[in-house]
Amino acid sequence: MSAQGRRPRPRQGDAPSLVGSEWELEVGPVAHGGHCVARHEGQVVFVRHTLPGERVRARVTEGRVGDRFVRADAVEVLVASPHRVERPCPYAVPGQCGGCDFQHVAMPHQRELKAAVVREQFARIAHLDVDVEVRPVPGDRDGLRWRTRVEFAVDESGRAGLREYRSRRVVAIDDCLIATDGVLASGVLDTDWTGVDSVDVVDAAHPEEPVLVPVAGGEAADGGLVGELARDGDWTGEYVVAARGFWQVHPGAATTFLTRVVAHLDVRPGDHVLDLYAGSGLFTLRLGELVGPAGAVLGIEGDDRAVKNGIDNCADLTTVEWRANRVDRELTSLVAQGITADLVVLDPPRTGAGKDVVTSVAAMTPRRVVYVACDPAALARDVDAFASHGYRMSHLEAWDAFPMTHHVECIAVLEPAE
Structure with missing residues (x-):
């Protein structure tokens, strides 16, 4: 929830600061990051607390004359969007809490804005025209009371x-x-x-x-440890994670993503599956059962404590093996040994997997890759990298696992182009 500190940007020498300047702006499209794009005298302005098509009075919060872009808050709405609503939270205003981006936006339109961002990122980075709808995670309560x-x-x-x-x-x-x-x-x-x-x-x-x-x-x-439940149809798995470890914070997210990943992988008995950035075993636990006694699942995770918890979670499954190592390093070693995989699932951090991991995954010639991503820009970049290795994206879906914020979770399926 806490925002990061201000990140310095290159300055144009001793150019005058624009902080505090107020401009009347015609607001353009939504951009990745929870703001919209406008222009003032040719300078790009990233504006929060507004919507595409609005006219607002905006106050500059960061930037100087000559900067490539400046940041601003909409402090007065002159012409409102029909999708604007009264904010339920009194702290989601300029100068107050920075945790939410879209409290002023009707819930259905929040998802339309997120879908627009996903489409824009794929068009700009991966040169793909995607048709995607952002769906609510089951159990959503009008976008409130979800963060565990x-x-x-x-x-x-x-x-x-x-x-x-x-x-x-x-x-x-x-x-x-x-x-x-x-x-x-x-x-x-x-x-x-x-x-x-x-x-x-x-x-x-x-x-x-x-x-x-x-x-x-x-x-x-x-x-200490906390326990979570995830379901896939009639199957229920319970796994433990460190209290400050990674796990899905929306109550419906773990089950939703597990169900979708399993459906898209289409695991067959005897398959060899790689679970990359496996955490404490949300996917590993279920996959270890689905591959059957002739199959194998290898979970790779860089956090030692998460791996320890994953080993405990999968203790009853002889089909599961764990490696505590950086994913890129472990994959390099596996590829050098000539190891291949039938299926790969990866759920990397916000920065994405990166070209080295993509290259190694493609070298292992899986028949299908399922990629879970919390940043559409990183996903689009990695999908483009997969394309250079002969893998095409055959399916893309998006889920609103973080209502009221600009974040969106995507699941992409990649298969050999031929």
Whole structure:
């Protein structure tokens, strides 16, 4: 939830700052990152808190004369979009919490904007014309009360809050409308956290009470393990992860993505499957059963603790093996040994897999690759890289696993072009 600090950009010498300038703008299309694009006297302006087609008065928050682009907030709407709604959260305004991007947008149109971003990224980066619809994750409650893990920042007085957009400033809050009821019931907003930098609150299936993990001086307390459930039809799997480890924060996401990945892979008994960036085994656990006694699943994950948890989660499956290593390095070794795979599933971090991983995956000649991505730009780049190795994207779908924010989860299927 907490935003990153302001990232410096190259400056044009001692050019005058534009911060605080107010301009009347005609707002253009949505862009990747939760803002829309406008222009002022030829200069590109990335504007938050607005919608395509609106006319707004915008205040510059970052930028100087001569910069390639500047950032701004819409502080007054002069001509509103028909898709604009009253924000449910009082903190989702300029100068306040930066966690949400689209609180001012009707839910169906939020998904249309995300679909437009996915299409634009694929057209620009992968040179593909894709037709995609962003679907709600089952269990959605009008885009609210879905986030089961929230990292709260702590201000100098010891009060937990959330950060302003692209700032270290902590905004004091009384509620976070996208956090689950369990996160708020933990009492995190009513506790004095003096001496703590931030605190993670985890509202998992197990234990019944939310887990609070304070972080001070860059060191996190031991939050222990939490348990999650995922289902694929009549099958139910329970797996444990570290409280601060990676897992899907929307309650319906793990089951949704597991079901879709399994359906797209079309696993056959005896298949050899690679699960890359396997985490603690969300996909590995199910795949280990589907390949049957003659098959094999290799989970590769760079986080040692996640691998340990994955080994425990799959302890009853003799078909599953784990490797704790960077994915690119492990794949290079496997390719050098002449290892091949029938199927590959990968769920990389936001930066994507990258060309080295794509090259190695293609060298292993799988009949199908299923790629789960939380950033459409990184996915489009990797799909383009796969194309250079003879793999085409045969299917693309998108899911709104992060309502009210600009984030969108995509699942792509790649197969040999011939």
